[in-house]
Amino acid sequence: xxxxxxPLAENEKKSGDTAQTDxxxxxxxxxxxxxxxxxxxxxxxxxxxDLRINKGExxxxxxENGAGKxxxxxxxxxxxxxxxxxxxxxxxxxxxDNPAAARALGIGMVFQHFSLFEALTVVENIxxxxxxxxxxxxxxxxxxxxxxxxxxPLNPQDIVADLPVGIRQRIEIVRCLLQEPALxxxxxxxxxxxxxxxxxxxxxLERLASEGCAVLYISHRLEEVxxxxxxxxxxRHGKVVGECDPSKETPSSLANMMVGSEVIGVSHSGKAPELxxxxxxxxxxxxxxxxxxxxxxxDLNLAVHAGEVVAIAGVAGxxxxxxxxxxxxxxxxxxxxxxxxxxxxxxxxxxxxRQQNAAFVPEERLGHGAVPGMTLTNNIVLTRHGTNDGxxxxxxxxxxxxxxxxxxxxxxxxxxxxxxxxxxRSLSGGNLQKFVVGRELDRKPGVLVVNxxxxxxxxGAAALIRQSLIDLARSGSAVLVISQDLDEIFExxxxxxxxxxGFLSEAEAASGMTRERVGxxxxxxxxxxxxxxxxAV
Amino acid sequence: xxxxxxxxxITAATPLLIAAIGELVVERSGVLNLGVExxxxxxxxxxxxxxNQTGSGTLGVLAAIVAGMxxxxxxxxxxxxxxxxxxxxxxxxxxxxxxxxxxxxxxYIGVPGLRLPELYIPVLSELPLIGPVFFQQDAVVYLGFAxxxxxxxxxxxxxxxxxxxxxxxxxxxxxALGYSVIKVRYLAVLFGGxxxxxxxxxxxxxxTPQWVENMTAGRGxxxxxxxxxxxxxxxxxxxxxxxxxxxxxxxxxxxxxxxGVPSQLLSSLPYIATIAVLVLISANRRLTLxxxxxxxxxxxxxxx
Numbered sequence: 001x002x003x004x005x006x007p008l009a010e011n012e013k014k015s016g017d018t019a020q021t022d023x024x025x026x027x028x029x030x031x032x033x034x035x036x037x038x039x040x041x042x043x044x045x046x047x048x049x050d051l052r053i054n055k056g057e058x059x060x061x062x063x064e065n066g067a068g069k070x071x072x073x074x075x076x077x078x079x080x081x082x083x084x085x086x087x088x089x090x091x092x093x094x095x096x097d098n099p100a101a102a103r104a105l106g107i108g109m110v111f112q113h114f115s116l117f118e119a120l121t122v123v124e125n126i127x128x129x130x131x132x133x134x135x136x137x138x139x140x141x142x143x144x145x146x147x148x149x150x151x152x153p154l155n156p157q158d159i160v161a162d163l164p165v166g167i168r169q170r171i172e173i174v175r176c177l178l179q180e181p182a183l184x185x186x187x188x189x190x191x192x193x194x195x196x197x198x199x200x201x202x203x204x205l206e207r208l209a210s211e212g213c214a215v216l217y218i219s220h221r222l223e224e225v226x227x228x229x230x231x232x233x234x235x236r237h238g239k240v241v242g243e244c245d246p247s248k249e250t251p252s253s254l255a256n257m258m259v260g261s262e263v264i265g266v267s268h269s270g271k272a273p274e275l276x277x278x279x280x281x282x283x284x285x286x287x288x289x290x291x292x293x294x295x296x297x298x299d300l301n302l303a304v305h306a307g308e309v310v311a312i313a314g315v316a317g318x319x320x321x322x323x324x325x326x327x328x329x330x331x332x333x334x335x336x337x338x339x340x341x342x343x344x345x346x347x348x349x350x351x352x353x354r355q356q357n358a359a360f361v362p363e364e365r366l367g368h369g370a371v372p373g374m375t376l377t378n379n380i381v382l383t384r385h386g387t388n389d390g391x392x393x394x395x396x397x398x399x400x401x402x403x404x405x406x407x408x409x410x411x412x413x414x415x416x417x418x419x420x421x422x423x424x425r426s427l428s429g430g431n432l433q434k435f436v437v438g439r440e441l442d443r444k445p446g447v448l449v450v451n452x453x454x455x456x457x458x459x460g461a462a463a464l465i466r467q468s469l470i471d472l473a474r475s476g477s478a479v480l481v482i483s484q485d486l487d488e489i490f491e492x493x494x495x496x497x498x499x500x501x502g503f504l505s506e507a508e509a510a511s512g513m514t515r516e517r518v519g520x521x522x523x524x525x526x527x528x529x530x531x532x533x534x535x536a537v
Numbered sequence: 538x539x540x541x542x543x544x545x546x547i548t549a550a551t552p553l554l555i556a557a558i559g560e561l562v563v564e565r566s567g568v569l570n571l572g573v574e575x576x577x578x579x580x581x582x583x584x585x586x587x588x589n590q591t592g593s594g595t596l597g598v599l600a601a602i603v604a605g606m607x608x609x610x611x612x613x614x615x616x617x618x619x620x621x622x623x624x625x626x627x628x629x630x631x632x633x634x635x636x637x638x639x640x641x642x643x644x645y646i647g648v649p650g651l652r653l654p655e656l657y658i659p660v661l662s663e664l665p666l667i668g669p670v671f672f673q674q675d676a677v678v679y680l681g682f683a684x685x686x687x688x689x690x691x692x693x694x695x696x697x698x699x700x701x702x703x704x705x706x707x708x709x710x711x712x713a714l715g716y717s718v719i720k721v722r723y724l725a726v727l728f729g730g731x732x733x734x735x736x737x738x739x740x741x742x743x744x745t746p747q748w749v750e751n752m753t754a755g756r757g758x759x760x761x762x763x764x765x766x767x768x769x770x771x772x773x774x775x776x777x778x779x780x781x782x783x784x785x786x787x788x789x790x791x792x793x794x795x796x797g798v799p800s801q802l803l804s805s806l807p808y809i810a811t812i813a814v815l816v817l818i819s820a821n822r823r824l825t826l827x828x829x830x831x832x833x834x835x836x837x838x839x840x841x
Binding site: 079120 | 711716
């Protein structure tokens with residue numbers, strides 16, 4: 001504890017005078033976390049973190065993946081126990097043993113990966129979070145009234161499994177509101193929302209703040225932090241590295257504080273690339289939903305030409321996974337629905353498609369993109385065994401060749417590992433993503449389909465991956481990126497299409513697209529016109 | 538003849554019904570206990586032994602319930618506290634139960650048993666057909682139906698049931714909301730064990746009032762299949778149990794009538810029916826998905 005003052009001293013210096021003059025609500029401290037420390041094995045997830053939240057304040061908690069944000073809020077919410085340090089709540093030191101205790105104090109949380117029960121109805125989900133829910137019918141009435149009052153309408157009898165993510169988030173928020181909390185913790189709330197839905201959420205948050213409720217807001221979207229947050233605390237490697245008033249910062253200055261160094265932007269030639277022939281073509285792709293919670297694909301049309309990056313935007317769960325499965329061959333469709341380099345291949349196997357020099361990176365990297373219990377070299381062999389890259393001869397795996405490849409990917413994409421050639425599951429999420437993307441890029445595929453290329457990757461590595469995707473396209477490949485991150489899409493795409501409830505809008509030049517237009521398409525404005533087209537045919 | 542068949546169907550269905558409703562509660566909490574057969578056979582031997590020693594059927598039944606719960610406690614400790622693999626542990630529990638029951642029961646082979654007394658209500662019990670079928674059963678038959686109604690009510694009309702379903706659907710979220718996943722599952726597993734024990738006692742005190750080694754003869758496995766058959770909905774367990782009970786009884790009668798079908802084929806009918814029904818049920822994906830406990834068989838370790 002001798003070094004305890006050091007990071008504090010650094011904070012004072014870094015935050016400087018901005019901390020004094022920001023628009024923080026006047027001095028009424030609601031929650032004061034003092035020197036909170038949490039260790040997981042070798043890793044110090046939180047190292048003497050101080051965080052002060054005032055009443056009626058929207059307080060941003062910023063940091064890269066793995067900076068310790070989730071660990072910190074879990075301690076406030078009673079899901080984790082701090083190893084050291086104390087939490088002062090409304091002037092009194094408290095021990096938050098479990099989430100129920102946190103809720104009793106008035107701390108509510110909206111989770112990033114929703115903590116909802118899919119098989120239960122909206123009202124049952126909410127009843128579970130209340131200490132005394134009382135009569136279910138009365139509760140349903142209360143839910144209806146409070147949800148419409150805050151502009152978040154809900155039908156209490158709906159089963160959660162049938163609802164889209166935006167509505168699911170509403171359930172979580174209404175669940176918090178019913179407990180009349182003094183502090184709401186929100187973990188990446190807009191990652192699943194369209195821009196319009198996000199605007200609605202911001203209005204709700206501003207109203208809550210004006211009523212005196214504090215919000216601890218975790219986000220990596222710096223634009224929105226700048227727009228709605230009154231104060232920001234920045235974490236890096238488990239330590240507080242600065243505080244600021246985000247309205248006085250720029251997104252890039254915030255990003256620099258998070259990363260600790262200048263973030264290199266992706267270089268884009270700016271003008272549209274010279275297009276070659278269509279290397280990947282989707283023609284009237286339709287596929288029925290495989291289970292009640294999946295999406296039906298309805299007459300999708302798209303062409304990706306040599307030399308360009310086409311991005312498909314959309315809110316999670318609108319058919320991205322189904323489209324990816326059809327493209328990669330995990331689900332077979334009619335042959336004439338998909339063409340790779342002019343060959344109808346909708347019914348061909350994954351290996352056949354890979355042999356045509358196509359490559360695929362699925363969204364779920366552990367368990368789908370890589371086998372958790374196998375080493376990285378074996379994972380390389382698994383995606384290349386059919387393409388005859390010299391990794392397998394006469395049925396024997398060449399350890400040397402695959403080892404060389406592993407080293408190449410590791411060096412080029414800066415995959416950090418504790419020892420050489422570990423099991424895939426021992427890599428952190430971001431590092432594994434770098435490995436999986438790097439493994440496919442290394443083949444210099446003619447057609448690359450990648451779902452969520454930089455999900456969970458820190459800013460520096462994300463820039464590297466994005467640049468590699470652009471470079472691959474410019475070298476004559478067709479690159480299709482499926483992403484939920486609009487910043488990413490605008491950064492790398494030459495053309496943008498939007499998927500919504502299994503309908504795909506026509507791909508338009510990125511230079512002519514605005515966020516507002518993408519947002520409207522995400523909310524389904526293209527669906528009706530497409531439906532009409534179909535009738536006309 | 539019809540009356541006799543109907544009566545045997547009821548006695549054949551009751552142990553299936555009781556064991557299945559117990560396992561349904563266990564699975565709704567997200568635990569897969571494949572040890573039903575083992576817990577049942579322990580209930581059968583302990584129930585028989587205690588009834589034989591004390592001369593009281595009621596004490597026998599109570600002892601069987603305790604024996605079933607004891608087996609369930611072993612299972613719960615391994616699976617919930619030590620987080621062992623549920624499938625392997627359940628199978629081990631069955632093997633353990635079959636072995637230990639054989640050892641305990643050695644002294645009781647060939648010993649005449651004690652039959653649970655049947656209900657007698659003046660007038661009602663003497664009605665033709667209706668009397669013997671509805672008003673002349675032993676207490677466990679009625680208890681079985683009461684259990685199904687109770688489980689249905691608790692699961693879907695009470696907070697306890699809501700918490701139980703929540704734990705089975707998403708244990709991570711239930712934990713995050715402050716519910717004790719482990720505690721809920723222990724209680725569910727114990728309930729399941731008690732039911733299996735009771736079902737076993739019914740075998741050795743009513744169905745065939747004697748002790749024969751391995752006398753449950755796979756009924757624990759049918760009970761497990763019944764839970765899926767019922768797509769985790771309590772009242773469907775009744776339909777399933779009676780269907781399987783009827784098939785079992787019909788095989789006996791067909792043999793007695795000398796119908797020219799090999800007896801092996803007939804006695805395999807309930808199992809073939811189980812497979813057929815499972816295939817049919819899984820065709821209705823939506824219903825199965827909404828009612829299937831999503832965390833079934835997944836181990837839970839709180840990250841604290």
